[in-house]
Amino acid sequence: MLDPSGILFWPEAGLMAVADLHLEKGSAAAKRGGLVPPWDSRLTLDRLLPRIRAFQPKTLVALGDSFHDRGGPARLPAAEADRLRRIAAQMRLIWVLGNHDPVPPEGLPGEAMQELHMGPLSFRHESRGRTPPRSGEAAEICGHHHPKARIATRGGTVSRPCFIGTEQRLILPAFGCYTGGLDVLHPAIAALFPRGGRAFLLGADRLFSFALAEIRRQAA
Amino acid sequence: MPPRRSAQTVPPSLDAAARTEGTIGTDAAAAPEDRPGEPPEAAASVAASAGSADSIGTNDAARPTRIPGGKRKSPAGKGAAADRPRARVTHKAEPGSIEATPSSRRTPVSRPASKDRAASGKTKAVPRKPENAAGTGDRAPPSGVLLPPRFASWFAGRGWRPRPHQLSVLETAQSGADVLLVAPTGGGKTLAGFLPSLVELAETGERGRLHTLYVSPLKALATDIARNLLDPVGEMALGLRVETRTGDTPADRRARQRAHPPEILLTTPESLLLLLSRPDAAEAFAGLSRIVIDEVHALAGIKRGDQLSLCLARLRLLAPEARRIGLSATVAWPDSLRAFVGTPEQPATLIEAPRGTPPALSMMLPEAHVPWSGRMGLAGASVILRRIEQADTTIVFVNTRAQSELLFAALWRINENTLPIALHHGSLDIEQRRRVEAAMARGTRGEGRDRLRAVIATSSLDLGIDWGGVDQVIQVGAPKGVSRLLQRIGRANHRMDEASNAVLVPANRFEVLECQAAIAGVEAMELDGEHPRPGGLDVLAQHILLMAASAPFTADALFDEVRLAAPYAALSRRDFDDTLGFVEDGGYALHAYERYRKLFRDSAGLIQIRGERVARQARMNAGTIVEAPVLKVRMGGPRGFTLGEIEESFANALRPGDAFLFAGRKLCFQRLRETVVEVSEGGPGDPVVPTYAGSKYPLTSGLAARVRRMLHDPSAWSAYPEPVREWLELQRERSLLPGPDDLLVEVFPRHGRFFLVAYCFEGRNAHQTLGMLLTRRLSRDGAAPLGFVATDYALALWCANPPGDIPLLFAPDMLGDDLEDWMAESSMLRRTFRNVAVIAGLIERQHPGQTGTRRQVTINSDLIYDVLRRHQPDHVLLRATRAEASGGLTDVDRLADMLVRVQDHIRVARLSRVSPLAIPVMLDIGREFVRNEADEDALLAETEALLAEAKGEAEPSTEELVLAPGHAQELRRLTRTPGGRERGRDRARERRRRTIPGGGRGLPA
CATH class of the missing domain: 3.40.50.300 (P-loop containing nucleotide triphosphate hydrolases)
Known part of the structure; x- marks a missing residue:
């Protein structure tokens, strides 16, 4: 089940997945000289916690790039770290590792792993692409690309973060509050869906569904 | 004052002779530094001459x-x-024009075009007494002053005589005053600007020191001026070096310029800023004698002008003796320009050349x-x-x-x-x-x-x-x-x-x-244009950092310095301190970034930059021109040729085979490769045309007032062509013609909707703001507004229910809470914030050509805006954004003026059908759709349904779930749509949510 906040919830397994939190991206930018406002981790968690309360998952999977860089966990403000600890106390917290955070977050609870396999599903940061799926895997759930899509409407183009998926593959939108997006027509994403797919754009209280082919056709 | 060295020749009108190869401008009236693709400027050795541009x-x-x-x-x-x-x-030419000497009177057509003009010397200097001249501002016209003999004989040898305003500038400049010369194009302006320098340099014979700095808004202009100064200087073997310094200047020449400065350096505001940010700036500019600022009117009042004025203030400290000469076209606000060229305390002396025919x-x-x-x-x-x-x-x-x-x-x-x-x-x-x-x-x-x-x-x-x-x-x-x-x-x-x-x-x-x-x-020569607004705090932030890169300073000294710049004369200490605080560590309420400070204060209280890396980064991001990302358009494969640039957002909307119109050709989009749009000639179907952001100017208020007056006065209609006269006659018959101070508002039904058309004549930006505010008000009144369209002349809104009391609707109190609410959510503010954040150095520039995968990692300015607005609404960058938007994209200032003006002057015409005057704006409906951000979801839903319908699919989903409380509110913030209070259907939707439509099959459910 896809939630218009950009979260995946699997009721049977009690599993909630969220991608690309990019916590402490603000301070990472500050380190490099871009003094952007520092409250991004707080805001990201502000948005995540109500969804956790709503779905009451048994397992929370962060699909990689949960921290913007390796130093992120150390820079996380104490209040935010406490909130993560409280989450971990209530459920199984799994850090799937991503390219931004290739090592487990130090000082924070939760299990870290490259991939999580559960039933027919694999949870990983970046799609395997054309590599054949591992045996027994029916579909993969991943993040990494921060998909967004643009729809030409009567009133101009509307751009929104989106899920994009087929029966074998689902990419979640980035959940972090400082994360940008990559258009689903960009080759990096489009190449993962050679036979088309469907994008679900996040709305205020529902998703909007468009076939990839439609997006491509009406982009012009 | 006889010149010690041999006389040198200069062309009589540099800015005429200079342009034989043409100069370049961009639509932003700016030639950004480091603009790719521009050829390097002519150096001292380049002998490019007029008309040598070979291609056809x-x-x-x-x-x-x-x-x-x-x-x-x-x-x-x-x-x-x-x-x-x-x-x-037709005005009569000013009497007493100086005629060209007979030798210059050849057949104009057979002469080089540029010289023809210069020789005509028909202008007359009229040094005007400025009304409120201070200090040196007030001078008598030059009476017996003549050029040094060598210059005079050089002029005579060419068959020219110096124009009175050129002599007037020379005399005033020599007296030690700053000068603002206002002259029409071709009035010998540039020569007037350089004459004092050339005379001085000829007299003193001093070489090897930077004597004159010339600043032009256009890189190409600097290059052409250099080229045209070179000829006489070279011919006379004066040993005078004239060089340019722009973004194109190669590193080795920059180094040589540092070691051996030319006597005359021609540059742009951006390059000047970079020179001033160097640690050796004080030394480099210490001996400067003169500064010539070309096209002042094109710089003052915009951010590039703010930046230049701050640089001039710095030069005032580094080279207190240096006098300025500003060159300008005729402007509505000469006094602002006088302060810009001089200082607010001591404005430049105004010298006006007579207007041409x-x-x-x-x-x-x-x-x-x-x-x-x-x-x-x-x-x-x-x-x-x-x-x-x-x-x-x-x-x-x-x-x-x-x-x-x-x-x-x-x-x-x-x-x-x-x-x-x-x-x-x-x-x-x-x-x-x-x-x-x-x-x-x-x-x-x-x-x-x-x-x-x-x-x-x-x-x-x-x-x-x-x-x-x-x-x-x-x-x-x-x-x-x-x-x-x-x-x-x-x-x-x-x-x-x-x-x-x-x-x-x-x-x-x-x-x-x-x-x-x-x-x-x-x-009537009723000049208009924006009155220069106060300087932007984002520009100040950039300047502070770059000045810190040059040398340590104290806050007090820098505060005094920047107030020498006219746009910052009224800068408050609070704004200055907050801007400084932002540069130091972001200026966030909790000082979360103590360890990432860009500036620190040493034990002596001096403010220093944290290190060379910070300085280098600051220099790389210098400049106030923020462009939308663009992509090059290339024809004929990788070894083909470049036609120009289109905005990336437009390119992204193209798919292979699409035809578009660009560079005067019909092109067929082939593919996007890296940062290049590859095209071929031709293509099927009707081509689309690339559009570019921010390329529309609103109608000025002066002109709008004139239109209103003429509309009101049937006796003025005789000037109009027949169809227009008939149109207005018909309007008078069927509806009303507003008086010059009235606001006409028409209300009529059409297609089951109620239209409200207001003829404000305040420009599109102000009308859009008004449209947003009226929409809020109408929906509160239960009129259920459905949309609106704004043109430069009128605003049309349509509602499901008839609107109520019209004068009440336009009461000025709409500029209160509603405005605040709307401003906070407005996309105009977001766009403005992005520019402010880039200029202030909060986010790095998105360089053209940055690939999509990289961009997803840069922090979107919209997201920063939301975070900042929520956590620190009075942050200095938000204040800068609001200040800028109120006069620009939202034009709130102008709207406020109008609402006050039309109070008690609102004339309402309730009609049974559309009025003649309303037809143009009605035809714009659909063409000029102004999106209310609250409608984005509705638009998406509509498009989704349309596509499903077109393909004969069922509704994507019928299953509904109960929504967890608090969710909708949270998501609305995420998706940047303002609250759905106004709309019943939103309220209904808040309570439900759709699950994955059919395409999600195969997913766990």
């Missing part, structure tokens, strides 16, 4: 473009009455009929072509790049005599622009294909050009302002005894009124 201007530029439909016959013969001059504005202005209508709406003016193509045929060389000015492409194509469709007509706008490849300019400069001297008869241009040709051969200017579409129109007319050179010839071609009926008002405005 008409070759690429004027190739006819095939458009579906092929060649069409000109509808000549029909409606021959189209070409009727409506007004002729006033232009002959007329209006010309399309042949068939006067269109009701539309802004492209394509209906006028055939009359425009006829005017081009009748003149030697014409510049056809349009308002947007898209319009230039469309008009170019429309003209070539009917151009049966294949008159060489070229295209010029700021997104075209620089080489192509240069070729066009060179061909224009050759003017009537050109032969065959070498000779260009017309160029379609945007504001890319507003600045810096002075072409002798151009004898006609055509403005297609509304001029939008008197000063702007004058500037454009001034691009046409004219012979001494003839007025320059300009024709206005309105694109629709309201534009007929506007053109007529503009003609009257030119006649």
Whole structure:
């Protein structure tokens, strides 16, 4: 089940997945000289916690790039770290590792792993692409690309973060509050869906569904 | 004061002679530093001469473009009455003009165009007593002052005499005062600016020290001036070095300039800033004697001007002896420019050259009929072509790049005599622009294909050009302002005894009124334009960091320094301190970034930069020109040639095989490779036209007031063409004509909706803001507004229910909470914030060509805006954003003025059907859709349903779930849509949510 906040919830397994939190991206930018406002981790968690309360998952999977860089966990403000600890106390917290955070977050609870396999599903940061799926895997759930899509409407183009998926593959939108997006027509994403797919754009209280082919056709 | 060295020659009018190869402008009236693709400037060794630009201007530029439909016959013969001059504005030339000496009187046509102009020397200096001159500001005209003998004999040898305003500038400058010279194009302005320097340098013979700094808004202008100074300096073997320093200057020459400074350095504001940010700035500029600032009017009042003024303030400290000479076209606010060139305390002395012969202005209508709406003016193509045929060389000015492409194509469709007509706008490849300019400069001297008869241009040709051969200017579409129109007319050179010839071609009926008002405005010389606003805090932030990169400072000293800059004269200490605080550590309430400080204070209280890395980063991001990301358009594969640039957002909307119109060609999109759009010629179907952000100017308030007055006064209607007169008569019959201070609001039903049309004449930006605010108010009143459209002249809203008390609706108190709410959510504010954040150094520039995968990692300014607004609403960058938007994109200032003005002057006409005056704006509905952000979801839902319906699919989903409380609110913030309070259907939707539509099958559920 896809939630218009950009979260995946699997009721049977009690599993909630969220991608690309990019916590402490603000301070990472500050380190490099871009003094952007520092409250991004707080805001990201502000948005995540109500969804956790709503779905009451048994397992929370962060699909990689949960921290913007390796130093992120150390820079996380104490209040935010406490909130993560409280989450971990209530459920199984799994850090799937991503390219931004290739090592487990130090000082924070939760299990870290490259991939999580559960039933027919694999949870990983970046799609395997054309590599054949591992045996027994029916579909993969991943993040990494921060998909967004643009729809030409009567009133101009509307751009929104989106899920994009087929029966074998689902990419979640980035959940972090400082994360940008990559258009689903960009080759990096489009190449993962050679036979088309469907994008679900996040709305205020529902998703909007468009076939990839439609997006491509009406982009012009 | 006899010169010690041999006399040197200078051309009598640098800014005439300089332009023989043409100069470059962009639509932003700016040549950004490091703009890719621009050729390196002429160095001392380059001997590029006039007319040596070899390529044939008409070759690429004027190739006819095939458009579906092929060649069409000109509808000549029909409606021959189209070409009727409506007004002729002719002023007598100032008496006492200085005539050129006989030797200069050759047949103008046979002479090089530029010299022709310079020799005509018909201007007269009128040093005007400034009303509130302070200190040195007040000087008598030069009486017996003459040039040093060598200069005088040089002038005489060329058959020229110095013009009075040139001598006046020389005398005033020598007295130690700063000077603002206001002169029309071709008035020998640039020579006047350099004369004091050249005389001094000839007299003292001092070399090896930077004596004069010249700053121009256009890189190409600096290059051309350098080239034209070189000739005389080289001929006379003066040993005087004239060099340019721009973003194109290679590193080795920069190093050489540091070790051995030239006597005269020509640069741009951005390069000057970089020079001042160097640790050796104090040393480099210590001996500076003179600063010449060209095209001051084009810089003051915009952010580049803010930046330059701060640099000038720094130079005031580094070189207290250096005097300034500002060169400007005629402006509405000369006193602001005087303070800009001098200081707020001691403004520059104003010297005005007499105006040239006033232009002959007329209006010309399309042949068939006067269109009701539309802004492209394509209906006028055939009359425009006829005017081009009748003149030697014409510049056809349009308002947007898209319009230039469309008009170019429309003209070539009917151009049966294949008159060489070229295209010029700021997104075209620089080489192509240069070729066009060179061909224009050759003017009537050109032969065959070498000779260009017309160029379609945007504001890319507003600045810096002075072409002798151009004898006609055509403005297609509304001029939008008197000063702007004058500037454009001034691009046409004219012979001494003839007025320059300009024709206005309105694109629709309201534009007929506007053109007529503009003609009257030119006649009355009622200059308009924005009054310079206070300097931006974002520019100040950038400046502070770069000054710290140069040398440590104390806060007090820097505060005093920046207030020497006119735009910052009234800067409050709080704004300064907050800006400084932002530069130091972001200025966030909790000082979360203590360890990432860019500046620190040492034990002596001096503020220092944290390290060379910070300084380097600051220099890399210097400048105030923020451009939308663009991609190069390349034809003929990897080894093909570049046509120019289109905005990335437009390129992203293209798919292979799509046809679009660019650079005067119909192109077929092939693929996007890295940062290059690869195209081929041709393509199927009707082409689309690239559009560019921010290319529309709103109507000035002065011109709007004139339109209102003329609308009200039937006796003025005789000037209008028949169809327009009939239109207004009909309006008087069926509805009302508002008085000059009235606001007419019409209410009528149509198609089951209730329309409300307000004729405010305050420009599109202000109308959009008003539309947003009225929508809020109407929905509170239960009128259920459905949408609105804003033009420069009117605003139309439509509602499901009849609107109530109209005067109450327009009460000025709407500028309270509603405005605050809307401003916070407005996309205008977000756009403004992005520029502010980039200039202030909060986010790094998105360099053109940055790939998509990289961009997803950079932090989106919208997200920062939301975070900042929530956690620190009074942050200095948000204050800077609001200040900027209130005068710019939202035009709240102008809206406020109007609401106060029309109080008790609102005239309501409740009609049973649409009124004649309302037709144009009604036709714009659908064409000019203004999106209320709350409607984004509705638009998505509608599109989704339409697509599903079209494909015969069922509704994507029928299953509904109960939504967890608090969720909708949270998501609404995420998706940037303001609360759904106004809309019942939103409230209903809040309670439900759809699960994955059918496409999600295969997913766990």
